[in-house]
Amino acid sequence: MNPSAFRQRRRDLLACALLATNLFLILFSYYLLKTVRESWILVAPEGVFFTGPKLKSLATALQALLLLALVPFYARLSQRIEPRKLLLRFTGYFVLCMLGFALALGLSLPYFGFAFYVWLGTFNVAIIAQFWSFATSVFSRDEAMKLFPTIGFGATAGGFVGAKAAGLLFSFGLSLPAIIVLAAAILILHCGIYLWVGRLRRSARGETTGKEDALSGHARAGSRLEGEEGRAIDGIRLVLRDAYLRWIVALIVLLSVVNTTGEYLLSEAVVLEAKRALALAGEVDPRAFTAAFIHDFYSDFYLAVNIAAIVLQVFVVGRLIRMGGIRAALFILPILSFFAYGLVASSASLLLIKWVKIIENGSDYSVMNTARALLFLPTSEEEKWRARQVVDTIFVRFGDMLSFVLVALVGLLNLPLSVLALLNLALVLVWAFAALQVNRGFELRSAGGLAQLASR
Known part of the structure; x- marks a missing residue:
């Protein structure tokens, strides 16, 4: 293997490891939030029909309706906003939402548990779709066929470790609002890994080529989503x-x-x-x-x-x-x-x-x-x-x-x-x-x- 091919393979493996780590962090934070949502929505005021489990059932139905509108909405945004900016803005939106929900939970504001349950369903769909959109933009088809199964293992590991960590953190005295803030911090870290992988791929392909690939990929995605x-x-x-x-x-x-x-x-x-x-x-x-x-x-x-x-x-x-x-x-x-x-x-x-x-x-x-x-x-x-x-x-x-x-x-x-x-x-x-x-x-x-x- 010549030195250039060796360096390229090393970059590919590093990008693969970073994206697997990113998917791990996404599922880890999601399972932290998932346990919070259950305790928040099920601990609800008595005396009304839609409370506790019934409120959760209503939230699931409303979540379903919102998800039906999410795909075309995201498609329109992706046609108007450059991919890197879209990723940063969506991540910023998610972080701000998490901090707002942590504050609402800390203040025991009523029915925010319902809003959090609905929001978390849209978060899960959007953040996973955003991840795979990014992954497909930085790897060629042949590279993806080889590397995506390894990257996908990050999801399995993240769900497993996140579910375990949720119980341990709470048993160690971390409050539910603090767990939401921790998930927000993890999301900021995961955004930094995106930027790292982007720079890594640009250095491998050349600055100009990398930008052209990203923009052409964005254009193709726009035409597909149109x-x-x-x-x-x-x-x-x-x-x-x-x-x-x-x-x-x-x-x-x-x-x-x-x-x-x-x-x-x-x-x-x-x-x-x-x-x-x-x-x-x-x-x-x-x-x-x-x-x-x-x-x-x-x-x-x-x-x-x-x-x-x-x-x-x-x-x-x-x-x-x-x-x-x-x-x-x-x-x-x-x-x-x-x-x-x-x-x-x-x-x-x-x-x-x-x-x-x-x-x-x-x-x-x-x-x-x-x-x-x-x-x-x-x-x-x-x-x-x-x-x-x-x-x-x-x-x-x-x-x-x-x-x-x-x-x-x-x-x-x-x-x-x-x-x-x-x-x-x-x-x-x-x-x-x-x-x-x-x-x-x-x-x-x-x-x-x-x-x-x-x-x-």
Whole structure:
């Protein structure tokens, strides 16, 4: 290897390590904030209908609506603002929002927990999209194919360590507002790493070339995003006119409804257990005690979910698909969910619901995420790019909104929480039927593709 190529490879590896570190910091800070949001929104004033878990369910539905508007809004901004300035401005906006929320939490301002919950959902989508936009602008296609899997490991590690750190920091006496400020400081550090990587790549390619690459990449991104809203409409049309894609949508919507309703059941169980613990705690500040209880619970919960997802991804997913194909990947989660919510309907204890959600979320993040990627293999290029985007955004969020409708109806009718578990049980049966139809469509499409290849 000549000296020039060696220096280039060293720069590439350094840029890869820096971006993996940046993705680690993003997910680390997100999980710090995620545990804060749970304790903040669930510790709410009594006496109104939309409080605690119900307020969280409403926030999830509103978050879904805002996310539908986020992509075209970001697309318009990216056409008007140079990429480096857009990155700095967005990061500055996020930091200022975090500091404002930390102040609101410190002052115990009402319903800011609701606003924080909604905001954090948009933050997560925007900051991750911004990261990958930057990463694709500094690496060529061949470089990206080699380096992105390594960079992506930063997300897995960041989620795991962030969930663990959230509990440890709080146990060491760091307050919830201070944790938000810490996340803001991490975000400033992550912005500095962006600038470092940018300088590194410019030194590798030359100042002029680097600028031309960035601007041309920005122009290409602008032209791609210019028709984002139109492509969303085209994607919906593609989905509605194809039976296979319609069954995929049905499967994704049902999965989303069941999962989000399960999150609500978990929130209700956590709040109820916190009240029981408070009754036994003696003379303590009720609000501070409840917030600490919920924070500790969710930091342990998110840590367990991340561990489950990693173990399943590393040791189970590949073997499951090799042995049972797409059918096994599609049916494992509804089967687990059916037995799990059957148990929850009979005994809705916090420990039971916690382990149900750990298994469900861990399987969703590993097995089901892989299955969803595989489902679009026997589709056209247009369906891969347009229909899948619509399925992964609009229809997933539509499931969140349907879950809120169920939660609101059960609350307004004063029905017991076991009714939601029974509804989930019924929805899982419909979900399994949709999985059967999707598997049939996948096999037919795959067989058709093989037949076309054989006829050539």
